[in-house]
Amino acid sequence: MKIFSQTDSRTFPVQSLTADLIVAGGGLAGLCAALAAARDGLAVVLIQDRPVLGGNASSEVRLWANGATSHMGNNNRWAREGGIMGEILEENLWRNKEGNPVMFDLVLLDLAKSQPGLTLLLNTAVYAVDREGSRITGLQAFNPINETFYQVSGTQFCDATGDGVLGYLAGAEFREGAEAADELGEKMAPGDNFGHKLGHSIYFYTKRTDGPVNFVPPSFALDDITAIPRYKRLTSTLNGCDLWWLEWGGRLDTVYESETIKWELWRIVWGVWDYIKNSGEFPEAENMTIEWVGAIPGKRESRRFVGDHLLCQQDIIEQRDHYDAVAYGGWSIDLHPADGVYSTHDGCRQFHSKGTYTIPLRSLYSRSLDNLFLTGRLISASHVAFGSARVMCTCGLLGEVVGRAATLCHRQTLTPHELASPDRVGALQQHLQASGCYIPRQWLDDPARSARVSASSELELQELPASGEWYPLAERMAILLPVKAGETLPALTFRLRSDSPQTLTLTLLGSLKPGNFTPEETHARSQIRIADEGEYTCDFNWRSDRDQYVFVAFDACEGVSIALTRSAPVGIMTVFNSLNARVAKHTRQQADGDYGVDEFDFWLPRRHPNQIMPAMRFGTLLRCYGAENLLNGRLRPEQQTNAWVPAADDTAPVVRWRWPEPQRISALTLLQDNDFDNAMETVQMGHHAPVTPHCITHYRLWADDTLVAEVTHNHHSLCHHRFDTPLNAREIRLEIVATAGALPAVYSLNVR
């Protein structure tokens, strides 16, 4: 037993820590920043004021992390974030394909806890900052659970708190609300009627029970449901993220009035549930109860800090490629009315760009201070651009960029501004890609130190054999095929049948911008007269002047069906001119006013297991999986498949990287396929399988005749191998033992 005598006063203990990088805020942005820097060898402290990591993606708020794949509802193909954000999505798919938010917490906590060099302070809030001149030198934080103050000093800082606590306290320049349209020429800039800021939301989960459940609303519940103009959209089955539009507070101060907003959201939530349970409109809700309600609101928008570049609408819509592009986004510009759930406007106004856009390093640090990186939703972006860049996988990607940028600044004693200069930023772009981060329209220089590469075989496509299944051509459908510069698209033979004689029209379409998958040009047209079931050939006889994907598009044709195959070659897919109601209103993007956006058709894939592929025969072999792809530094399908794939009858696929002289190798990063088109939303939605079919699940790496790594049960596209004692070898050999069911596909082996 301990007895403590009376005293005049007491203070809580102070613990001092020092780090190379201090990250405030443990949402996906902050976590990825901390992991990246720690993996690069920096001493990192990550400070998070909540008991779990993930911010809005955590079980405390329960939003599904989205990014450039946009629920697979726009034209961004193979756009899932790579690097650490990709690793998180893949790990969550593997452990938690059902989308349980508590399991997602566990994935994040496990990653942080097992990372050497990373000190994690949970339940700890940053509340003060020390500054000398234009540098932050330290910060203070407090954990009320262990009653401990922390004094954390360091050389570099990263604000990932969402609200920008660090930048605010350090006096950095910031903005709130929307820019006027004429400031940056942004036609989507909202007027006062729509409002200038997005609000908070609170979600709830419901569950079915064995018997009737009574619900007595609290005194503060909304009692007139008609106060919500869209109340007729409520159903008893809506859950979690489906309720994103229970939003409010955009006209208030979203930092200082956050508690007021939360109470109003609780009022709304309980009013909605009262309506569902007690109005009599939903008899099926009798045997239902609430399983969970958010106790803290999800915050969308507050402070945005100012860097050397303010990302704006035109950067996104025109898909500008900045000289210092270090990351990318692909969510629509998604603005919400400030009155939220009480607004008579739609819950959101979304406009997509024709493909992914890049984000410059100059938007990822404060121009007011010499050592403050910005990441997550507070980066240097206009209100309109924030409307797209704010989604969490984009934030996670930006986190990794900042973590790796901090490494280079640390090693070379640079400020972020200096690193962003045209002659220096290339080093960061290369470092990011060598670590497995994809940057659109860029490539890794010489991934394998000028090695010669050879493979046991290469897949050459002659035929995708029919499986016996048929698919009616009831809507416009296209096959995405790669064509190389100077080559002619092979004649394509399909198996078709029709109830009555019909003429089927096929169109060959292409995108104007390299790497886009929005068809804007018509290259050729062809018609097939279908009478009986049989094989029909379409030969566009069209030669490509550049490496690119083309769309072989079938018009809808009443009564006509096409034979399908079970083959699903990497980098070839079927898309449909269709609609994903989560992110669009029509099969074509149309603007109901002059918003400075493009009009174009959406061509969308289907999610596994509902994706299909027509059976076909190629007039000449389609050679798009050569081993030379392993050396082009392109890390996923873009203008070509960029993958090496072995022949289907190769039972022991092997690739060799050889050098004339022995190489000293300290790390190998294998980048292989785990279907970068598959949006792996983190919670609620659920997914078909824990790993995608092409993923290599079992492989061996040899350095000359020494086995240096054998990995079983792999489920990642990015596999890092570091060697404490560097290897000395003339040859690295990859032996593929097993995949998750389909042919493997490898993009690169990065040798360091």
Ligand SMILES: Cc1cc2nc3c(=O)[nH]c(=O)nc-3n(C[C@H](O)[C@H](O)[C@H](O)COP(=O)(O)OP(=O)(O)OC[C@H]3O[C@@H](n4cnc5c(N)ncnc54)[C@H](O)[C@@H]3O)c2cc1C
């Ligand atoms: C209701 C809603 C719906 C949304 N829908 C989606 C969606 O479907 N998909 C999607 O991807 N995005 C969605 N977004 C956007 C997205 O959630 C945010 O933009 C994103 O969470 C920003 O990530 P972040 O890491 O910057 O911030 P956050 O996720 O907010 O994480 C910041 C963390 O920092 C912590 N913190 C704050 N202050 C301090 C401090 N003083 N000290 C220490 N820690 C601190 C916070 O507690 C928090 O955990 C939505 C947002 C909201 C609110």
